[in-house]
Amino acid sequence: MILQTIITFKSNTDKFEVRKENDMFKDKNVVLGVCGGIAAYKIASLASALAKQGANVFVIMTKNATNFITPTTFETLTSNKCIVDTFDRNFNFEVEHIALAKKADVVLIAPATANVIGKISNGIADDMLTTTILACTCPVIISPAMNTRMYNNKIVKDNIKRLEDYGYEIIKPASGYLACGDCGEGKMPEPKELLEYIEKSFYKKDLIGKNVLVSAGATREALDPVRFISNLSTGKMGIELARVAAYRGAEVSLVLGVSSIEPPHFPNIKIIRVNSANDMFEEIKAIYNDMDIIIKAAAVADFRPAKISNKKIKKTDKEFSGSIELEKTEDILKFLAEHKKKELFLCGFSMETENVVENSIEKLKRKNLDMIVANNLKQEGAGFGVDTNVVTIITKENVKEFDIMTKKEVAHKILDEIISPH
Secondary structure, three states: OOOOOEEEEOOOHHHHHOOOOOOOOOOOEEEEEEOOOHHHHHHHHHHHHHHHOOOEEEEEEOOHHHHOOOHHHHHHHHOOOOEOOOOOOOOOOOOHHHHHHHHOOEEEEEEEOHHHHHHHHOOOOOOHHHHHHHHOOOOEEEEEOOOHHHHOOHHHHHHHHHHHHOOOEEOOOEEEEOOOOOEEEEEOOOHHHHHHHHHHHHOOOOOOOOEEEEEEOEOOEEOOOOOEEOOOOOOHHHHHHHHHHHHOOOEEEEEEOEOOOOOOOOOOEEEEEOOOHHHHHHHHHHHHHHOOEEEEOOEOOOEEEOOOOOOOOOOOOOOOOOOOOEEEOOOHHHHHHHHOOOOOEEEEEEEEOOOHHHHHHHHHHHHOOOEEEEEEOOOOOOOOOOOEEOEEEEEOOOEEEEOOEEHHHHHHHHHHHHHOOO
8 A cells, every 4th residue: 555645855956957066076086097199189178077067187198198288288177287297396295196096086097098008907007197097996997099900909908808807997989980090999989978987986886786677768659651659758867767777886778769869878788779669568578587677767659550551641542531540559567567576676657747646656556566756747847858857756655756856866866766675
């Protein structure tokens, strides 16, 4: 039986709507290691973004890196001395590489050249960057960036694998046109993606060992080769759930319907693209047994055309009466509830326009869910295509109403509720 007591959690609206800083970065000590690659210039915007969000940013450059961007640029952006020379006498009296290693909350080396990767993987410390890295106990993230042939060289691959075995996080390089004129793997990801990896390092890893399936986005149900039935879902809420679950250490399978939003590309997120409700049903059916947590945030069509025309339907077609016969799509939540193992936690979503709590409690019972997240499409700050949401989290034990939050914050609240003792 569900308790009818409603617990309301108020949030500071201004904090979520107006703030420019990400609290996860505030007062964190971030060390950026910049090596001698053409992508070094991009790290200036990363350093600037970190500083704007309240982080203390310290930059260490190899001497080769100074051929691509000057230390003065980083000093201007971070208000901290940029270190190049291990034996620089112009600093406060402390062993600089040890001091930085002690105070760092995270280190990112980007671009990381084959040379520096080889040095670190073999314990060589012959400059300020490598000596600092070997003294670090905080998370170290490495973003290899180099010519495709160098990146695919077996020696470089072995060195990267060795660093992974030692516990360093490796960011897979992007593919594309390289500065040398080659095309292939080796591009450093854009600063926005590097920033996400840094943020990811700050979160508690309370979902390590958990397999989490998240469905997100809209489905499209074809009527003919050019028309379909769909809805206004952008997939933002589900994508944030996948992102946050990955931040917190889970192995995530994101079954993503139609969405224009680029999902995060972390190694612990597997992205499965689908189009129709049946596509989503088949993909989920193939993997649900391996999951510990399933969160169905996708906006799946309830109906589809009973017949799909193999040619474009025209107004003049005699066989087209102007009405479309519909049939029900697969009830994915019902299937999961009927076939789930005892230890699986099953969470659904409910978007309503009236009687939100009452309708969602009824759905929780009818679908035999462990939890349902409800919101009102008509409420300001909630619904499709916005960065915020206003939700009510309902379990068999209680009903919790939350004030407006970012969708990332909502994702954390949902996961907190899932893993909390009941």
